[in-house]
Amino acid sequence: MKRKFLYTVAGVAALAGAAGGSLIVGTRSAPPAPVPVAAPAAPALDTSAVSADMQSLLAAYRKIIVLTQDEAALSNDEKAQANRVGQQLFHENQERIAKLDESIARLLASNSPARFDAIGKLLDYVESGEGLYDADRLAFREVMASLLAQVAKDSSLPAIKLHKRVSEDLDALAEIERNYEKEIRAVFGRFESRAIDLKREKWESYVAYLKTIYQRERILKDYGVVLPYPSKPEPAAPAQAGREEAEIFGKTLPKKTIVLTFDDGPHRRYSEEIAAILKQYNAPAIFFSVGRNIGSLDAQGKTQLNGGAQVSRRLKQAGYVLANHSFSHAQLSKQSGDNLKAEILNTDALLKAVDPERSALFRFPYGARNKEGMQALDNAHLKSVMWNIDSLDWADPVPSSIADRVLRTVDKEGRGIILFHDIHERTVKALPAILDRLTAEGYQFAGWDGQAFKTAGTAAPAAVPRAAATGYANSWAIVVGIDKYQKWPQLQYAVRDAEGVGQMLVQKFGFAPERVLTLKNEQATRTGILAAFHDRLAHGNLQPNDRIFVFFAGHGATRKLSSGRDLGYIVPYDADPDKLATDAIPMTEIQNIAESLPAKHALFVMDACYSGLGLTRGAANAAFLRDNARRLGRQMLTAGGTDQLVSDGGPNGHSVFTWTLLQALGGKGDLNGDGLITGTELAAYVAPAVSSVSQQTPAFGSLPGSEGGEFVFELPEESEFLNTATTQLSNDAIALNTKLDAQASAPAASVVVKDLQGNETRLTAPAAIPVSDRQKAQRANDQGLLLYKEKQYAQAEAQFTEALKLRPGFALAANNLGFVFYKQEKYAEAARWFENAVKMDPSRAIAYMNLGDAYFKAGDKAKAKGAYKTYLELSPNGSGAGYAKQQMEKT
CATH class of the missing domain: 3.20.20.370 (Glycoside hydrolase/deacetylase)
Known part of the structure; x- marks a missing residue:
């Protein structure tokens, strides 16, 4: 279970008022009652010097914030002096951090039985010290990271439990940073003001509290600076040659x-x-x-x-x-x-x-x-x-x-x-x-x-491996699914398709739930769909560095115009088949909406059949990420062409098209293995795969007005430790995936697909972004997870092995490799790799559970009991606690 510091936005201000500025913002669960021992208790270690250094570290951190707040209101001289003193405070803190690292290392090396209690008291201060704001705790992040590395060197059970506690605290600090990130954007942000102001009570309360204990003038004076009264500005001196x-x-x-x-x-x-x-x-x-x-x-x-x-x-x-x-x-x-x-x-x-x-x-x-x-x-x-x-x-x-x-x-x-x-x-x-x-x-x-x-000239320096971030500010989505039409034939899978896509966007790709606008059945009227674009997005909410993903699952229709050109429509919930021109939404209107959105990149995915919209393609190039940041992108992927029926017979209640789309977004669409899935890669996987198993011919291209930019999904790093609770795909899903993968484009290969006019167009994935060995290891592990869930054990084993070759201390891959052996009833081999995993990451409770299972299956009940016991020590209230206790009774 992740340890969390308790905080709210408005609640901190209320606490500050109630306590006269003194806040209690952190709690943690009480430690388990100590087990009586025969030997006398070890004398407590003196940590007063370490505690004093931590308090000095916090005081300097707070002074830096007071010095640099309201920077826009400072004169140039005031800003220069505040920055100079602030940097001095900062470098003093760097020395304090180094000193704290040394002190904590000595504590841990003392081998005193009381050393873990001493470290625990220091953690108590960080987690729940009286008067600490959440922002204060960020001052200790580097110390905590160093502590984690030092504790990992000790394999004793108390050290393992301490390692787990520090890991959870670092997770909580990351959560605090994310919380402040939203608020500080409002304080320092470059964005235009919005109709609804972002809440800032927490940060403002924190700064207001700091100003009750520190004043900029006093801090400067303590460091030898007294600012003179402002003088009248003198005429600017002429520029000096050679300056x-x-x-x-x-x-x-x-x-x-x-x-x-x-x-x-x-x-x-x-x-x-x-x-x-x-x-x-x-x-x-x-x-x-x-x-x-x-x-x-x-x-x-x-x-x-x-x-x-x-x-x-x-x-x-x-x-x-x-x-x-x-x-x-x-x-x-x-x-x-x-x-x-x-x-x-x-x-x-x-x-x-x-x-x-x-x-x-x-x-x-x-x-x-x-x-x-x-x-x-x-x-x-x-x-x-x-x-x-x-x-x-x-x-x-x-x-x-x-x-x-x-x-x-x-x-x-x-x-x-x-x-x-x-x-x-x-x-x-x-x-x-x-x-x-x-x-x-x-x-x-x-x-x-x-x-x-x-x-820089035309020759780029030698490449250093790293995948860059995609550079989006906010991510938006409009997700529409309609099964129960008023006047059109009923569908079975459209709502489930929309729900599956929405979940993928939020859970895997980090779209904020409040920015995923979902319309189902009676919500998806013509007015409702257009309002989602015009009222929620186009009128002030979207920013130039945002992206917008649109998914529609429902009926589509095509009408022949007098010119002979086909015009495609998406059919809302309330459309009348006899009034297509007035009740449905023509693709020309979708095109106009796409051009009007101020986002950097937009991708429309339509699980319906269309024609009648000419598309253009922008060529990919080797400098993909750099150029992609400059270019607007407006792309569309559709499930099929004119008069083609969408196949609703996919696994888990999805259409074949949406199932394939979800598989692509799950990682299969990363055709060049760089951790990024572009709109082109998505189409290059989905289009030929769907065509191979259905009568549909998906189409893809760039909408007019696009500058050749690509919508980009950045695959997150998977962190799942395989265990007995890990779900695998059903047999029908595995069978379909096998057929889909057989038609998928090989890395760097190009495929021919249809555009929306029925013409052929060739898609080529952008050149792969160079990645480090660490990232290659992560990608291999993630690919291994996909293969494991499809019960392709030999291929999964190869991927996890590759991950460990690239990153020898990768505990996640070691555990997962062990579980592949376990699943194949190779229990001795599994136990060895679970042993490796707990050596690499001694606080990972689930690896001890796996280790206990492997020992138990191999017939070594004594070792199994020890592993289950360690699991319970680390995770007494974990989801597997009941199972571990049952297993211990069998040993």
Whole structure:
């Protein structure tokens, strides 16, 4: 069961008022009663120093928020000073986090029986500390992630239970971040105001509370800053020749030119993730490295490189520029003499040890420099690089807020150097949305060629594997299913088809339920369907980076016009067959609606028969994701052509067409294996597959007005641990899927399908997006799940094996491979892989249940009892608790 911190939006404000600003927002279930032991209780470990560091960490985090709130209302001087002090607080916190990591590591290494109770008390504070807001808990996210990794090294039962608790807390922190993401978008968002304001009580209550305990002026004063009274603005000085050459700010770059820079790394995880995202957009970047993250120098000045240097080497090999950000991230404006020179030259020596052709770029920590520092740079033949666009990712805990801030500032500046930090997960999350928007708006990314910033040429740098995000802001759907017509023949499967598609969109692809507009039977009148488009979507709700998916299951009709052209219609619930022209909805109106929607991409899927709408195709190209972000897409896939009957005989109460569509969206439509399903891939799987098992010829194409953009589904990573409760497909579903797969397009192959005029058109899937070994492993695991559910055990075994070859510590694939053996009654082999799974992820309760079953089937009842017991320790109230107790009675 996932541990959750309790919070509401309006409720926090009420709690704040009732408690005078002190909030109780987190709870957790009480731990089980301790089991009496003969030995005396171990003495409690002193965690007061660790607790004090955690409270200091929180205090600095809160001060950063107070400093950076209301940034739009600050003068330039106030903003600069607030950011400088805020960054100093941030870097002090980075040192606190490192200290906390060391302290917790010592606690865990002490082997004292009380060490887990001591860690538990620290978790009690994070989970339910008095006066903590949910936003406060985000301050401890990095500490918790490190704790999880450290606890995983201990295989004792208390450590396993602690691992489970920390995992659940991290899940809850991710949920808190998602909750604030919606609210911070309203605070920092770039979107136009809407008729219904988003609720912000929670964030505003939090900030209001912080301002009762901290004031910006006091924080600045504590760090040596007193802001003078505002003076009258002086006339702007004429531009000084050579200023940009002496120190680069980015303001003289060509219009719509951006330089991406990342400070404070290298980070052993996030730096390379950021580099991989950049590759998807062919975006160069500069990584300003802190020297101590790369290595050290001994008394003789000899460099000693560490693991961070290997990260830097890989960044260099991938085509990125390495640059100097001082040795210790000290405020160099307060340094002088040998200390100042060492901060600059020691890192320069380390960078040369990593890359003899290191760049001559330098960035002062906090942007704080003095005359002596500038002279030291000149003597070292280094150039100062500043910035004019600050992401504030060091201060802001929410990725969408970071993205919104950057994009608003870019809109204002029109060009420049963006300051990011490659030591945060939130930067990794924010980056795709930023790059998508900038790419779509025609910005170019400039890199350093050794002399100046220049935009990328035609030759792209060597690819680094990573699948990029699809870049949509919100996802909308209109889903219509009509069985019970007033005046048309009744249907059996249309409503179930609509329900199945709606569930797929919400459960698999993360469409918000409130943005999936479902109309069934009497709701799906002509007025109701058109109102869903015009009232709910077209009039102000859709945004330029949104997508809209439309599914219709019901009757379709075709009418011959006097010109001889066929015109297709969708038939609403209340249409009269004798009044088709006035009661039904012509495809020309659907086309007009598609063109009027301000969304980036729209896909219409019609489980009915049509003709009479000419379609055009836009060719795919290798730079798919980058170009797709620029182009509008309006696509349609239909179940069949003129006068063809839709086959309603599919499995699970679906039509053949919708069943095939659902299989494609379940993963079979990813023809090139990159984790993305485009509209073209969907059609390339569905059209020939449906034609092979029915009398239907599905049609596909782009609606007039489309610019060749593709609707894109991004497949989520499956996390299901196979077990006895996992459902498999029925025999008739497996039989149909076997026929469908036999006609499916092979990766990168092209297929010929019909357009809506009955002509042939060739579909070719876009070039696959390069992915990392980790992502390849996930895709192999996900494919294995599909094969397992179709009882293709040999093929499933091969996929899970491939996943483990690509990612040796992949506990999910290890468990799933074990369960394939278990299903084939190979119990000894199954037990070995379940054992591997629990070694890789010791807190995964379901793997212990599987392990117990494998031992039991193999006849080793003693081991089975131990595995069932561990399952109950980890999940005493889990769905399998009753079964585990029954099994223990048999051992």
